[in-house]
Amino acid sequence: MEVMDLLSVRSFWWSDSFMHAFSPSRVGSGGILAVWNPHFISQKQMIIGDWFVVVEAVWTRLGLDVMFFVIYAPQGAVCKRNLWANILEMVVSFLGECILMGDFNEVRDELERLGSRFNSMNARYFNDFIEYADLVDVPLGGPKFTWSDRWGSKFSKLNRFLITEGLLHNFPHMTGLVLEKNLLDHRPIILIEQPVDYGPTPFRNFHSWFELDDFDGIVRGSWLQLVVGLVDMNPWCNIPL
Template sequence: MKLGDFNEVRDDSERMGSQFHPASARLFNQFIEDANLFDIALGGPRFTLSDKWGSKFSTLDRFLVSEGLLAFFPHLSGLVLEKKIPDHRPIILPEHSVDYGPKTFWFFYSWFNHEGLDDVLQNSWSMAFDCDGILNPWVIFKKKLQILKSNLRVWYSSIRIGMDGKRKSLQDKIESIDAILMAGDGRANLREHRVLILKELADLDYLARVDLA
Protein backbone atom coordinates (compact mmCIF):
# COMPACT_ATOMS: atom_id res chain seq x y z
CA MET A 1 0.00 0.00 0.00
CA LYS A 2 1.23 3.51 -0.84
CA LEU A 3 -0.23 6.54 0.88
CA GLY A 4 0.43 10.23 1.41
CA ASP A 5 1.18 13.30 -0.70
CA PHE A 6 2.02 12.26 -4.29
CA ASN A 7 2.52 15.86 -5.52
CA GLU A 8 0.45 15.00 -8.60
CA VAL A 9 -3.20 14.72 -9.59
CA ARG A 10 -4.93 12.22 -11.87
CA ASP A 11 -7.15 14.60 -13.87
CA ASP A 12 -8.06 18.28 -14.12
CA SER A 13 -11.02 17.93 -11.72
CA GLU A 14 -8.48 17.45 -8.90
CA ARG A 15 -7.06 20.96 -9.28
CA MET A 16 -8.67 24.37 -8.91
CA GLY A 17 -6.87 27.70 -9.17
CA SER A 18 -3.59 26.14 -10.33
CA GLN A 19 -2.26 24.82 -13.65
CA PHE A 20 -3.05 21.25 -14.65
CA HIS A 21 -0.32 19.33 -16.52
CA PRO A 22 -1.85 16.56 -18.68
CA ALA A 23 1.52 14.88 -19.36
CA SER A 24 2.30 14.56 -15.65
CA ALA A 25 -1.17 13.20 -14.97
CA ARG A 26 -0.72 10.58 -17.70
CA LEU A 27 2.57 9.44 -16.15
CA PHE A 28 0.98 9.22 -12.71
CA ASN A 29 -1.98 7.21 -14.03
CA GLN A 30 0.39 4.94 -15.96
CA PHE A 31 2.38 4.30 -12.77
CA ILE A 32 -0.80 3.30 -10.92
CA GLU A 33 -1.80 0.98 -13.76
CA ASP A 34 1.65 -0.61 -14.14
CA ALA A 35 1.90 -1.21 -10.38
CA ASN A 36 -1.60 -2.78 -10.42
CA LEU A 37 -2.77 -0.44 -7.66
CA PHE A 38 -6.28 0.70 -6.81
CA ASP A 39 -7.09 4.30 -5.92
CA ILE A 40 -9.37 4.29 -2.87
CA ALA A 41 -12.24 6.74 -3.30
CA LEU A 42 -12.24 9.57 -0.74
CA GLY A 43 -15.25 10.91 1.07
CA GLY A 44 -15.53 14.30 2.75
CA PRO A 45 -14.13 17.56 1.32
CA ARG A 46 -13.31 17.47 -2.38
CA PHE A 47 -9.68 18.63 -2.05
CA THR A 48 -6.93 17.65 0.40
CA LEU A 49 -4.57 20.60 -0.07
CA SER A 50 -5.13 24.35 -0.15
CA ASP A 51 -2.99 27.44 0.15
CA LYS A 52 -3.43 29.86 3.05
CA TRP A 53 -5.40 32.31 0.89
CA GLY A 54 -7.91 29.67 -0.20
CA SER A 55 -7.22 30.41 -3.87
CA LYS A 56 -5.61 27.10 -4.88
CA PHE A 57 -6.91 23.62 -4.17
CA SER A 58 -5.62 20.17 -5.13
CA THR A 59 -6.18 16.50 -4.37
CA LEU A 60 -2.62 15.33 -3.80
CA ASP A 61 -3.17 12.93 -0.88
CA ARG A 62 -4.55 9.48 -1.54
CA PHE A 63 -4.35 5.76 -0.72
CA LEU A 64 -3.10 3.39 -3.45
CA VAL A 65 -3.58 -0.22 -2.42
CA SER A 66 -2.90 -3.61 -3.96
CA GLU A 67 -5.50 -6.14 -4.99
CA GLY A 68 -4.22 -8.47 -2.27
CA LEU A 69 -5.03 -5.93 0.44
CA LEU A 70 -8.54 -5.45 -0.94
CA ALA A 71 -9.04 -9.23 -0.80
CA PHE A 72 -8.52 -9.12 2.98
CA PHE A 73 -10.24 -5.75 3.54
CA PRO A 74 -12.90 -5.39 0.82
CA HIS A 75 -14.76 -2.50 2.49
CA LEU A 76 -11.94 0.04 2.67
CA SER A 77 -12.89 3.67 2.13
CA GLY A 78 -10.96 6.91 2.50
CA LEU A 79 -12.24 9.88 4.49
CA VAL A 80 -10.88 13.43 4.31
CA LEU A 81 -11.04 15.08 7.75
CA GLU A 82 -11.31 18.68 8.89
CA LYS A 83 -8.22 20.79 8.30
CA LYS A 84 -5.92 20.79 11.35
CA ILE A 85 -2.58 21.79 9.78
CA PRO A 86 -1.68 24.75 7.54
CA ASP A 87 -2.06 23.19 4.11
CA HIS A 88 -2.94 19.45 4.02
CA ARG A 89 -6.09 17.85 5.34
CA PRO A 90 -5.55 14.53 7.13
CA ILE A 91 -7.18 11.46 5.62
CA ILE A 92 -7.92 8.10 7.22
CA LEU A 93 -8.57 4.65 5.79
CA PRO A 94 -11.33 2.92 7.77
CA GLU A 95 -13.00 -0.35 6.87
CA HIS A 96 -16.68 -0.33 7.61
CA SER A 97 -19.43 -2.48 6.17
CA VAL A 98 -23.08 -1.93 7.07
CA ASP A 99 -25.97 -3.89 5.61
CA TYR A 100 -29.18 -1.91 5.94
CA GLY A 101 -31.16 -4.55 4.06
CA PRO A 102 -33.26 -3.79 0.98
CA LYS A 103 -33.21 -0.21 -0.23
CA THR A 104 -36.26 1.81 0.69
CA PHE A 105 -38.55 3.20 -1.99
CA TRP A 106 -41.21 5.89 -2.20
CA PHE A 107 -44.78 4.94 -1.42
CA PHE A 108 -47.22 7.85 -1.46
CA TYR A 109 -50.36 7.93 0.65
CA SER A 110 -52.27 9.30 -2.34
CA TRP A 111 -51.77 5.97 -4.15
CA PHE A 112 -54.58 4.54 -2.03
CA ASN A 113 -56.95 6.89 -3.89
CA HIS A 114 -56.18 5.31 -7.26
CA GLU A 115 -57.79 2.19 -8.65
CA GLY A 116 -55.64 -0.87 -9.16
CA LEU A 117 -53.25 -0.52 -6.23
CA ASP A 118 -54.64 -3.55 -4.38
CA ASP A 119 -54.29 -5.69 -7.49
CA VAL A 120 -50.67 -4.59 -8.00
CA LEU A 121 -49.78 -5.43 -4.40
CA GLN A 122 -51.50 -8.81 -4.36
CA ASN A 123 -50.34 -9.92 -7.81
CA SER A 124 -46.75 -8.81 -7.22
CA TRP A 125 -46.44 -10.60 -3.89
CA SER A 126 -48.03 -13.82 -5.13
CA MET A 127 -46.17 -13.81 -8.47
CA ALA A 128 -44.09 -16.93 -9.03
CA PHE A 129 -40.41 -16.54 -9.88
CA ASP A 130 -37.45 -18.81 -10.43
CA CYS A 131 -35.98 -19.48 -6.97
CA ASP A 132 -33.07 -21.50 -8.38
CA GLY A 133 -33.19 -23.71 -5.30
CA ILE A 134 -33.12 -20.73 -2.90
CA LEU A 135 -34.35 -21.70 0.56
CA ASN A 136 -33.31 -18.61 2.50
CA PRO A 137 -36.57 -16.73 3.28
CA TRP A 138 -34.73 -13.40 3.50
CA VAL A 139 -33.40 -13.78 -0.05
CA ILE A 140 -36.87 -14.74 -1.30
CA PHE A 141 -38.33 -11.70 0.49
CA LYS A 142 -35.85 -9.36 -1.23
CA LYS A 143 -36.65 -10.86 -4.63
CA LYS A 144 -40.37 -10.35 -4.03
CA LEU A 145 -39.68 -6.78 -2.96
CA GLN A 146 -37.79 -6.11 -6.20
CA ILE A 147 -40.76 -7.42 -8.20
CA LEU A 148 -43.15 -5.23 -6.19
CA LYS A 149 -41.04 -2.10 -6.67
CA SER A 150 -40.81 -2.68 -10.42
CA ASN A 151 -44.57 -3.27 -10.79
CA LEU A 152 -45.43 -0.24 -8.65
CA ARG A 153 -43.19 1.92 -10.83
CA VAL A 154 -44.95 0.75 -14.02
CA TRP A 155 -48.41 1.10 -12.45
CA TYR A 156 -47.87 4.61 -11.11
CA SER A 157 -46.28 5.74 -14.36
CA SER A 158 -49.51 4.83 -16.17
CA ILE A 159 -51.51 6.59 -13.43
CA ARG A 160 -49.53 9.79 -13.88
CA ILE A 161 -49.95 9.69 -17.64
CA GLY A 162 -53.68 9.23 -17.17
CA MET A 163 -53.88 12.09 -14.65
CA ASP A 164 -51.96 14.44 -16.96
CA GLY A 165 -54.24 13.53 -19.86
CA LYS A 166 -57.33 14.02 -17.71
CA ARG A 167 -56.12 17.41 -16.48
CA LYS A 168 -55.48 18.57 -20.05
CA SER A 169 -58.94 17.38 -21.13
CA LEU A 170 -60.67 19.15 -18.22
CA GLN A 171 -58.77 22.38 -18.85
CA ASP A 172 -59.77 22.26 -22.52
CA LYS A 173 -63.41 21.83 -21.49
CA ILE A 174 -63.18 24.82 -19.17
CA GLU A 175 -61.77 26.95 -21.97
CA SER A 176 -64.55 25.86 -24.32
CA ILE A 177 -67.24 26.65 -21.75
CA ASP A 178 -65.66 30.01 -20.97
CA ALA A 179 -65.63 30.89 -24.67
CA ILE A 180 -69.37 30.14 -24.85
CA LEU A 181 -70.12 32.10 -21.66
CA MET A 182 -68.10 35.11 -22.82
CA ALA A 183 -70.10 35.04 -26.05
CA GLY A 184 -73.23 35.72 -24.03
CA ASP A 185 -74.69 32.22 -23.63
CA GLY A 186 -75.35 32.07 -19.88
CA ARG A 187 -77.32 28.84 -19.59
CA ALA A 188 -77.54 27.55 -16.02
CA ASN A 189 -76.73 23.95 -16.92
CA LEU A 190 -73.52 25.08 -18.67
CA ARG A 191 -72.41 26.96 -15.55
CA GLU A 192 -73.24 23.95 -13.37
CA HIS A 193 -71.15 21.74 -15.67
CA ARG A 194 -68.26 24.19 -15.30
CA VAL A 195 -68.46 23.92 -11.51
CA LEU A 196 -68.32 20.11 -11.71
CA ILE A 197 -65.25 20.26 -13.95
CA LEU A 198 -63.54 22.63 -11.52
CA LYS A 199 -64.31 20.12 -8.75
CA GLU A 200 -62.56 17.37 -10.73
CA LEU A 201 -59.54 19.63 -11.26
CA ALA A 202 -59.48 20.39 -7.54
CA ASP A 203 -59.47 16.65 -6.79
CA LEU A 204 -56.42 16.19 -9.05
CA ASP A 205 -54.68 19.10 -7.32
CA TYR A 206 -55.45 17.52 -3.95
CA LEU A 207 -53.70 14.28 -4.97
CA ALA A 208 -50.68 16.26 -6.10
CA ARG A 209 -50.56 18.14 -2.78
CA VAL A 210 -50.77 14.87 -0.84
CA ASP A 211 -47.74 13.57 -2.78
CA LEU A 212 -45.76 16.72 -1.96
CA ALA A 213 -46.71 16.48 1.71
Protein backbone atom coordinates in the same frame (compact mmCIF):
# COMPACT_ATOMS: atom_id res chain seq x y z
CA MET B 1 11.97 18.18 11.22
CA GLU B 2 15.59 17.13 10.77
CA VAL B 3 15.60 15.12 13.99
CA MET B 4 12.73 13.16 15.57
CA ASP B 5 13.36 12.06 19.15
CA LEU B 6 11.49 9.30 20.94
CA LEU B 7 9.65 11.71 23.24
CA SER B 8 8.18 13.59 20.26
CA VAL B 9 7.01 10.35 18.65
CA ARG B 10 5.37 9.23 21.90
CA SER B 11 3.44 12.51 22.06
CA PHE B 12 1.74 11.59 18.75
CA TRP B 13 0.71 8.08 19.83
CA TRP B 14 -2.08 6.84 22.06
CA SER B 15 0.01 4.33 24.07
CA ASP B 16 3.58 3.44 25.00
CA SER B 17 3.46 0.41 22.69
CA PHE B 18 4.73 1.58 19.32
CA MET B 19 7.53 1.42 16.79
CA HIS B 20 8.45 4.09 14.29
CA ALA B 21 10.54 4.97 11.24
CA PHE B 22 11.68 8.47 10.31
CA SER B 23 13.05 10.19 7.24
CA PRO B 24 14.37 13.70 8.03
CA SER B 25 13.47 16.86 6.15
CA ARG B 26 15.84 18.21 3.54
CA VAL B 27 16.32 21.91 2.78
CA GLY B 28 13.16 22.91 4.63
CA SER B 29 10.84 20.37 2.99
CA GLY B 30 9.94 16.73 3.30
CA GLY B 31 10.17 14.84 6.53
CA ILE B 32 8.21 11.61 7.09
CA LEU B 33 7.21 9.80 10.27
CA ALA B 34 5.59 6.35 10.31
CA VAL B 35 4.30 4.95 13.61
CA TRP B 36 2.62 1.57 14.18
CA ASN B 37 1.45 -0.80 16.90
CA PRO B 38 3.78 -3.83 17.06
CA HIS B 39 0.96 -6.01 18.41
CA PHE B 40 -0.85 -5.68 15.07
CA ILE B 41 1.99 -4.91 12.65
CA SER B 42 5.05 -7.13 13.07
CA GLN B 43 7.90 -5.33 11.28
CA LYS B 44 10.39 -7.36 9.26
CA GLN B 45 12.51 -4.61 7.72
CA MET B 46 12.51 -0.87 7.01
CA ILE B 47 13.73 1.09 3.99
CA ILE B 48 14.36 4.81 4.45
CA GLY B 49 14.63 6.97 1.34
CA ASP B 50 14.74 10.69 0.61
CA TRP B 51 11.03 10.80 -0.23
CA PHE B 52 9.58 7.70 1.40
CA VAL B 53 9.58 5.36 4.37
CA VAL B 54 8.85 1.70 3.65
CA VAL B 55 7.92 -0.80 6.35
CA GLU B 56 7.76 -4.45 5.33
CA ALA B 57 5.72 -6.31 7.94
CA VAL B 58 3.23 -9.04 8.75
CA TRP B 59 -0.34 -8.01 9.49
CA THR B 60 -0.62 -10.38 12.45
CA ARG B 61 -4.41 -10.71 12.57
CA LEU B 62 -4.47 -12.04 9.01
CA GLY B 63 -0.95 -13.45 8.74
CA LEU B 64 -0.64 -11.24 5.66
CA ASP B 65 2.65 -9.90 4.29
CA VAL B 66 2.21 -6.18 3.68
CA MET B 67 4.57 -3.45 2.58
CA PHE B 68 3.57 0.00 3.83
CA PHE B 69 4.82 3.03 1.86
CA VAL B 70 4.59 6.47 3.47
CA ILE B 71 5.35 9.00 0.74
CA TYR B 72 6.13 12.71 0.55
CA ALA B 73 6.87 13.22 -3.14
CA PRO B 74 9.15 16.05 -4.32
CA GLN B 75 8.03 18.98 -6.46
CA GLY B 76 10.39 18.50 -9.40
CA ALA B 77 9.09 16.46 -12.34
CA VAL B 78 12.31 14.51 -12.86
CA CYS B 79 12.61 13.67 -9.16
CA LYS B 80 9.02 12.48 -9.12
CA ARG B 81 9.54 10.20 -12.11
CA ASN B 82 12.60 8.70 -10.45
CA LEU B 83 10.54 8.18 -7.31
CA TRP B 84 7.75 6.42 -9.26
CA ALA B 85 10.35 4.16 -10.88
CA ASN B 86 11.93 3.22 -7.53
CA ILE B 87 8.59 2.50 -5.88
CA LEU B 88 7.35 0.56 -8.92
CA GLU B 89 10.35 -1.75 -8.71
CA MET B 90 9.66 -2.48 -5.02
CA VAL B 91 5.93 -3.04 -5.54
CA VAL B 92 6.19 -5.46 -8.47
CA SER B 93 8.96 -7.47 -6.80
CA PHE B 94 7.11 -7.86 -3.50
CA LEU B 95 5.07 -11.07 -3.13
CA GLY B 96 2.62 -9.66 -0.58
CA GLU B 97 0.21 -6.72 -0.60
CA CYS B 98 1.12 -3.02 -0.66
CA ILE B 99 -0.40 0.14 0.80
CA LEU B 100 0.92 3.47 -0.46
CA MET B 101 -0.16 6.60 1.40
CA GLY B 102 0.82 10.21 1.82
CA ASP B 103 1.38 13.35 -0.24
CA PHE B 104 2.09 12.37 -3.84
CA ASN B 105 2.39 16.01 -4.95
CA GLU B 106 0.61 15.08 -8.19
CA VAL B 107 -2.92 14.85 -9.56
CA ARG B 108 -4.39 12.29 -11.94
CA ASP B 109 -6.54 14.60 -14.09
CA GLU B 110 -7.49 18.23 -14.44
CA LEU B 111 -10.57 17.80 -12.24
CA GLU B 112 -8.27 17.19 -9.27
CA ARG B 113 -6.79 20.68 -9.55
CA LEU B 114 -8.49 24.08 -9.28
CA GLY B 115 -6.93 27.52 -9.59
CA SER B 116 -3.52 26.31 -10.80
CA ARG B 117 -2.03 24.94 -14.01
CA PHE B 118 -2.62 21.29 -14.83
CA ASN B 119 0.41 19.47 -16.25
CA SER B 120 -0.91 16.65 -18.42
CA MET B 121 2.52 15.06 -18.93
CA ASN B 122 3.24 14.76 -15.21
CA ALA B 123 -0.25 13.35 -14.68
CA ARG B 124 0.34 10.79 -17.43
CA TYR B 125 3.55 9.57 -15.77
CA PHE B 126 1.71 9.29 -12.46
CA ASN B 127 -1.20 7.37 -14.01
CA ASP B 128 1.22 5.08 -15.85
CA PHE B 129 2.96 4.32 -12.56
CA ILE B 130 -0.37 3.40 -10.93
CA GLU B 131 -1.34 1.21 -13.89
CA TYR B 132 2.02 -0.59 -14.19
CA ALA B 133 2.08 -1.25 -10.44
CA ASP B 134 -1.51 -2.59 -10.70
CA LEU B 135 -2.68 -0.35 -7.86
CA VAL B 136 -6.21 0.69 -6.88
CA ASP B 137 -6.84 4.35 -6.08
CA VAL B 138 -9.11 4.17 -3.02
CA PRO B 139 -12.07 6.59 -3.37
CA LEU B 140 -12.06 9.32 -0.73
CA GLY B 141 -15.25 10.53 0.86
CA GLY B 142 -15.66 14.06 2.17
CA PRO B 143 -14.15 17.20 0.60
CA LYS B 144 -12.97 16.82 -2.98
CA PHE B 145 -9.55 18.44 -2.48
CA THR B 146 -6.93 17.58 0.15
CA TRP B 147 -4.72 20.68 -0.20
CA SER B 148 -5.33 24.41 -0.49
CA ASP B 149 -3.16 27.49 -0.27
CA ARG B 150 -3.43 29.95 2.61
CA TRP B 151 -5.62 32.30 0.58
CA GLY B 152 -8.09 29.64 -0.50
CA SER B 153 -7.52 30.32 -4.19
CA LYS B 154 -5.80 27.06 -5.21
CA PHE B 155 -6.97 23.53 -4.52
CA SER B 156 -5.57 20.09 -5.38
CA LYS B 157 -6.07 16.43 -4.53
CA LEU B 158 -2.51 15.52 -3.59
CA ASN B 159 -3.09 13.01 -0.78
CA ARG B 160 -4.46 9.53 -1.44
CA PHE B 161 -4.25 5.81 -0.73
CA LEU B 162 -3.05 3.38 -3.40
CA ILE B 163 -3.43 -0.32 -2.61
CA THR B 164 -2.94 -3.66 -4.35
CA GLU B 165 -6.11 -5.49 -5.32
CA GLY B 166 -5.45 -8.41 -2.97
CA LEU B 167 -6.24 -6.19 0.01
CA LEU B 168 -9.79 -5.77 -1.25
CA HIS B 169 -10.34 -9.51 -0.81
CA ASN B 170 -9.41 -9.20 2.87
CA PHE B 171 -11.07 -5.83 3.37
CA PRO B 172 -13.96 -5.61 0.87
CA HIS B 173 -15.45 -2.56 2.59
CA MET B 174 -12.24 -0.53 2.62
CA THR B 175 -12.78 3.16 1.98
CA GLY B 176 -11.01 6.48 2.54
CA LEU B 177 -12.19 9.67 4.20
CA VAL B 178 -10.92 13.25 4.02
CA LEU B 179 -11.00 14.98 7.42
CA GLU B 180 -11.07 18.64 8.46
CA LYS B 181 -7.76 20.44 8.03
CA ASN B 182 -8.10 23.22 10.66
CA LEU B 183 -4.90 25.31 10.43
CA LEU B 184 -2.99 22.96 8.13
CA ASP B 185 -2.69 23.36 4.36
CA HIS B 186 -3.31 19.61 3.92
CA ARG B 187 -6.40 17.77 5.07
CA PRO B 188 -5.65 14.50 6.91
CA ILE B 189 -6.96 11.34 5.25
CA ILE B 190 -7.91 8.09 6.94
CA LEU B 191 -8.25 4.56 5.55
CA ILE B 192 -11.01 2.54 7.23
CA GLU B 193 -12.87 -0.75 6.92
CA GLN B 194 -16.53 0.08 7.43
CA PRO B 195 -19.09 -2.57 6.47
CA VAL B 196 -22.61 -1.17 6.15
CA ASP B 197 -25.73 -3.33 6.12
CA TYR B 198 -28.95 -1.46 5.44
CA GLY B 199 -31.03 -4.64 5.74
CA PRO B 200 -33.68 -5.79 3.26
CA THR B 201 -35.10 -3.24 0.84
CA PRO B 202 -38.37 -2.03 2.43
CA PHE B 203 -40.00 -0.79 -0.78
CA ARG B 204 -39.64 -1.26 -4.50
CA ASN B 205 -40.84 1.27 -7.03
CA PHE B 206 -41.22 1.10 -10.82
CA HIS B 207 -41.40 4.21 -12.98
CA SER B 208 -44.34 2.74 -14.87
CA TRP B 209 -46.45 2.96 -11.71
CA PHE B 210 -46.46 6.74 -11.96
CA GLU B 211 -48.47 6.41 -15.16
CA LEU B 212 -51.30 4.54 -13.42
CA ASP B 213 -54.50 6.42 -12.65
CA ASP B 214 -54.74 7.63 -9.05
CA PHE B 215 -51.29 6.28 -8.13
CA ASP B 216 -50.90 9.17 -5.66
CA GLY B 217 -54.21 8.25 -4.07
CA ILE B 218 -53.13 4.63 -3.60
CA VAL B 219 -49.96 5.73 -1.82
CA ARG B 220 -51.80 8.22 0.39
CA GLY B 221 -54.47 5.67 1.29
CA SER B 222 -51.90 3.01 2.14
CA TRP B 223 -50.00 5.49 4.31
CA LEU B 224 -53.12 6.49 6.27
CA GLN B 225 -54.03 2.83 6.89
CA LEU B 226 -50.55 1.94 8.13
CA VAL B 227 -50.34 0.99 11.81
CA VAL B 228 -46.91 0.81 13.46
CA GLY B 229 -45.90 -0.24 16.94
CA LEU B 230 -43.41 2.58 17.50
CA VAL B 231 -43.95 6.31 17.13
CA ASP B 232 -41.03 8.49 16.14
CA MET B 233 -41.06 11.59 18.33
CA ASN B 234 -39.19 13.56 15.65
CA PRO B 235 -41.94 15.79 14.13
CA TRP B 236 -40.17 15.76 10.75
CA CYS B 237 -40.74 11.98 10.56
CA ASN B 238 -44.54 12.27 11.09
CA ILE B 239 -45.49 14.57 8.26
CA PRO B 240 -48.24 12.94 6.13
CA LEU B 241 -47.66 12.61 2.38
